[in-house]
Amino acid sequence: MKKVDCPLCIEDGGICLVRTKQYRIVAPCEPEFLGLIRVIWNEHVVEMTDLEILPRNDFMRAVYFVEESVRQMMNPDKINLASLGNAVPHLHWHIIPRWLDDSYFPVPIWGQRQREISAEKVSQRQSDEQLLMRYIQEQKLEG
Numbered sequence: 194m195k196k197v198d199c200p201l202c203i204e205d206g207g208i209c210l211v212r213t214k215q216y217r218i219v220a221p222c223e224p225e226f227l228g229l230i231r232v233i234w235n236e237h238v239v240e241m242t243d244l245e246i247l248p249r250n251d252f253m254r255a256v257y258f259v260e261e262s263v264r265q266m267m268n269p270d271k272i273n274l275a276s277l278g279n280a281v282p283h284l285h286w287h288i289i290p291r292w293l294d295d296s297y298f299p300v301p302i303w304g305q306r307q308r309e310i311s312a313e314k315v316s317q318r319q320s321d322e323q324l325l326m327r328y329i330q331e332q333k334l335e336g
């Protein structure tokens with residue numbers, strides 16, 4: 194089940210770190226949102242409750258795994274978990290590390306920019322993101 198006009202049916206949506214039969218874990222590598230990872234259901238499904246319970250649990254286990262990985266490797270002050278799908282109605286979760294000094298804190302990353310962050314912090318978070326990506330790639334996930 195694919196939709197020709199859906200970007201997540203056509204492309205991975207970033208660097209694919211893990212691919213299972215059901216979902217993929219992708220790093221969009223957006224310079225503005227370092228450490229942001231997405232878990233994307235492979236099939237074009239719109240809502241969480243369109244999934245059967247077991248696959249839904251596999252999907253959420255992957256989200257929780259990514260949340261733990263991001264916490265461990267990026268050392269954020271907060272995690273934002275988001276599943277919106279208004280622009281792209283294809284099931285995907287955003288796992289977003291947040292820091293008190295990030296460009297948008299305390300508003301959502303889709304909100305209004307609050308400040309600039311130092312080049313030193315950007316560079317630190319870029320290298321943490323590389324370690325995070327490697328860490329996720331090394332996991333053996335089922336589902």
Ligand SMILES: [Zn+2]
Nearest residue numbers: 199202237283
């Ligand atoms: Zn789709």
